[in-house]
Every structure is written in structure tokens, then in C-alpha cells.
Amino acid sequence: MGSDSDAFGVYVHWPFCLSKCPYCDFNSHVRHTAIDEERFARAFATEIAATAQRTGPRTVSTIFMGGGTPSLMQPATVGAILEAIGKHWSVAPDVEVTLEANPTSVEATRFAGYRAAGVNRVSLGVQALDDAALKELGRLHTAQEALDAVAIARQEFERTSFDLIYARPDQTPAAWRSELLRAIDEAAEHLSLYQLTIEQETPFFALHAAGKLVTPNDDQARALYDVTQEVTAAKGLPAYEISNHARLGAECRHNLVYWRYHEYAGIGPGAHGRLALGGARHATSTEKRPEAWLMRVEANGHGLVGDESLTRGEQADEYLLMGLRLAEGIDPERYAAFAGQPLDPARIAALGTEGMVEATPDGRLRVTRAGFPVLDAVVADLAA
Numbered sequence: 001m002g003s004d005s006d007a008f009g010v011y012v013h014w015p016f017c018l019s020k021c022p023y024c025d026f027n028s029h030v031r032h033t034a035i036d037e038e039r040f041a042r043a044f045a046t047e048i049a050a051t052a053q054r055t056g057p058r059t060v061s062t063i064f065m066g067g068g069t070p071s072l073m074q075p076a077t078v079g080a081i082l083e084a085i086g087k088h089w090s091v092a093p094d095v096e097v098t099l100e101a102n103p104t105s106v107e108a109t110r111f112a113g114y115r116a117a118g119v120n121r122v123s124l125g126v127q128a129l130d131d132a133a134l135k136e137l138g139r140l141h142t143a144q145e146a147l148d149a150v151a152i153a154r155q156e157f158e159r160t161s162f163d164l165i166y167a168r169p170d171q172t173p174a175a176w177r178s179e180l181l182r183a184i185d186e187a188a189e190h191l192s193l194y195q196l197t198i199e200q201e202t203p204f205f206a207l208h209a210a211g212k213l214v215t216p217n218d219d220q221a222r223a224l225y226d227v228t229q230e231v232t233a234a235k236g237l238p239a240y241e242i243s244n245h246a247r248l249g250a251e252c253r254h255n256l257v258y259w260r261y262h263e264y265a266g267i268g269p270g271a272h273g274r275l276a277l278g279g280a281r282h283a284t285s286t287e288k289r290p291e292a293w294l295m296r297v298e299a300n301g302h303g304l305v306g307d308e309s310l311t312r313g314e315q316a317d318e319y320l321l322m323g324l325r326l327a328e329g330i331d332p333e334r335y336a337a338f339a340g341q342p343l344d345p346a347r348i349a350a351l352g353t354e355g356m357v358e359a360t361p362d363g364r365l366r367v368t369r370a371g372f373p374v375l376d377a378v379v380a381d382l383a384a
């Protein structure tokens with residue numbers, strides 16, 4: 001992973017899905033009438049123009065279309081969004097353009113169109129390679145259908161990734177190991193492996209609270225995490241971030257923009273951005289509700305509802321929170337530049353003695369394998 005300090009990413013949020021998965025708290029909505037994609041495409045272009053006017057000239061190094069389910073968009077809509085980005089900013093010749101896709105056969109038929117529109121990387125939400133688990137997760141596809149979509153994606157795109165959710169109810173380390181080995185056989189260069197999180201205000205939260213959905217306890221989750229690390233490392237896809245695994249050089253450059261705390265624009269309903277404006281770092285956010293966002297953009301030229309200049313302390317905390325998720329860790333000097341003071345050496349020493357953090361030979365600070373399962377506590381300790 002090379003240096004990329006002038007990286008500039010653009011995140012575009014497509015907020016619609018065919019159905020709502022019971023574990024998911026992303027800003028995703030189901031609509032029973034047709035979505036006016038042309039109208040949305042015009043609104044995306046308007047918001048891109050307004051954001052570019054604020055940032056001034058930038059060279060876009062990565063674009064990520066996330067959701068929701070961006071693979072429900074027509075390729076022409078994707079093309080219109082990419083065209084607007086290219087009109088208002090310059091775009092690096094080696095720009096990474098990722099689109100998140102659900103792995104159904106219908107969506108796979110659009111892959112060639114996305115490629116023609118300029119997408120060069122696809123990330124598929126496979127979630128499980130077990131039909132019973134997929135059903136429990138409320139997914140609309142089977143494991144075979146998902147694998148077929150992965151195969152089509154691999155034919156169409158040089159760079160692909162897929163997501164799996166583990167630490168599911170009743171999942172044993174042995175079952176996860178064989179599912180993961182099968183996934184690695186099907187994977188190209190990148191895998192996102194997320195532990196199931198029970199998010200508030202989801203149907204899973206209510207089921208979990210009522211004791212009807214039992215997830216692994218901390219020790220069981222730890223065992224599943226250890227299997228994940230061991231198997232992926234042995235197969236040449238080590239973790240470069242707490243949940244993300246890649247062959248060397250195949251890391252998702254867009255997500256690295258977030259974790260390395262560089263600059264990115266957030267476009268579309270409920271998108272977040274971090275923009276360097278006039279010497280200050282701004283946290284931006286847009287209206288979450290899709291139709292309300294659309295009307296706001298049409299009325300005001302943008303959907304911004306939050307635009308806050310971050311203090312040095314806030315920037316330092318965010319840098320720590322994002323950077324310590326990475327295997328490469330953080331640069332303590334960059335932290336000190338944000339915070340106006342270095343990290344507390346006594347806290348680093350104490351966490352080091354507990355085996356939670358370590359210094360790298362090139363002077364960075366990173367979380368150890370033992371520290372990752374308790375990352376939140378490590379970050380809280382260092383930031384305090």
C-alpha cells in the first residue's frame with residue numbers, strides 16, 4: 001500500500017433495495033412504485049456540481065457507489081453520475097470505481113453495462129454460502145446464485161470483492177472454516193468478512209432481545225475471529241483492516257481513503273464527507289430520506305444538512321478511530337499534528353505491556369492481533 005496523501009474519494013449513495021434485510025441499519029429503503037432514476041441522476045449531478053464548487057479543483061482517485069443496492073440502478077444512471085464527476089473534477093487515469101452489487105442473476109445481467117459506463121471494480125454482498133443461513137438473513141438469493149454472480153463479475157471485472165457475514169447464530173468454528181475456504185476458492189483478490197452486528201431498530205435487535213436469535217458469546221466470536229485470521233493469512237488474503245482482506249496491492253483504495261483519514265465527498269441521501277475547506281476539515285452530511293433529499297437538492301442545489309468544522313481534538317480522535325482499524329496502524333506524528341500534542345506515552349506503554357498495541361519498525365503504532373477483538377476499548381483508552 002503506497003503513499004496517497006493527496007487521495008480524494010467520492011462516495012455516492014443509492015438508497016434503495018428490493019427488500020430490507022432484518023440485520024441491516026444502512027440508509028436503505030424499499031419502494032413499491034418505480035423510482036425515477038433520471039430525476040435522481042439529475043439531482044446527483046446537481047449535488048456533485050455544488051460540492052465541486054466548494055472544494056475547488058481536485059483529482060478524484062477513487063469513486064464508490066454504495067447503498068442500499070446500487071446494482072438496482074440502470075447502467076445509464078451510473079454513467080450519468082460518473083460523467084458528472086468527470087465534468088466537475090479531474091479524474092485520475094487510474095481511478096478506482098467500485099459499485100456495490102447484490103448477487104442475483106438479474107443484477108449480473110447489468111455488469112457489462114456498468115463496465116461500459118466506467119465501473120472497474122465490483123463488491124458483491126454474498127453474505128453466506130449456506131442456503132439456510134441466507135434465508136435466516138432474509139436474503140433473496142441462494143448460495144449458488146451468489147456464486148454464479150461472483151463468476152460473472154470475475155469475467156467482467158479485473159477487480160472484484162465479496163462480503164460474508166460470520167458469527168451467525170449456531171455457526172461453529174469448523175463450519176465457518178470450511179465456508180471460508182470455499183469462499184477463498186471463489187474469491188479473486190479481496191474479501192470483506194464482517195461479524196454479525198445486532199443493530200438497534202432492526203428486526204434482529206428485537207428478536208435478539210427476546211432471546212429468539214442467539215448470537216455467539218464473546219469467547220465463541222473470538223474463536224470465529226481467530227479462524228478468520230488464520231485461514232485468510234494462510235491463503236494469501238491477510239487482514240489489512242479489521243474486517244477486510246486482500247492480496248498485496250489489491251486493497252480497496254476507496255476505503256483506505258476513509259481509514260487513512262484523507263479527503264472525500266459524500267453525495268446522495270445520507271452520505272457523509274470529510275472535506276478540507278479553507279484550511280479547516282469539515283464533516284458534511286446530507287438529508288437521509290431519499291425523496292426529501294431529492295426535493296432539497298432541487299430547491300437548494302444540494303442536500304446538505306450538516307456541515308461542521310472539526311476541532312483539532314475531533315480530527316485527532318477520528319484519525320485514531322479510523323487508522324487503528326488498519327494493520328498498518330497510525331503515524332504518531334500525524335496524530336500529534338492533529339491533536340497539538342503527542343499520544344500519552346504512559347498509555348501506549350500500558351497497552352503495550354498488555355499486548356494490545358505495538359510499534360512498527362518504521363515508527364508507526366498499530367493494534368496487535370490480540371488487540372483487534374477489543375479495538376473499541378483500545379481506541380477509547382488511547383483517545384482519553
Ligand SMILES: C[S@@+](CC[C@H](N)C(=O)[O-])C[C@H]1O[C@@H](n2cnc3c(N)ncnc32)[C@H](O)[C@@H]1O
Nearest residue numbers: 023024026067068069102125163194195196197
Ligand atoms: C450496505 S451493504 C451493501 C451491499 C448490498 N446491498 C448487499 O446487501 O448485497 C454492505 C455490507 O454490510 C454488511 N452488513 C450490513 N449489515 C450488517 C450487520 N448488521 N452485521 C454485519 N455486517 C453487515 C453486509 O455484508 C453487506 O454486504
Ligand code: SF4
Nearest residue numbers: 017020021024028068
Ligand atoms: S444488506 Fe444490502 S440489500 Fe440488505 S437491506 Fe442492507 S443494503 Fe439493502
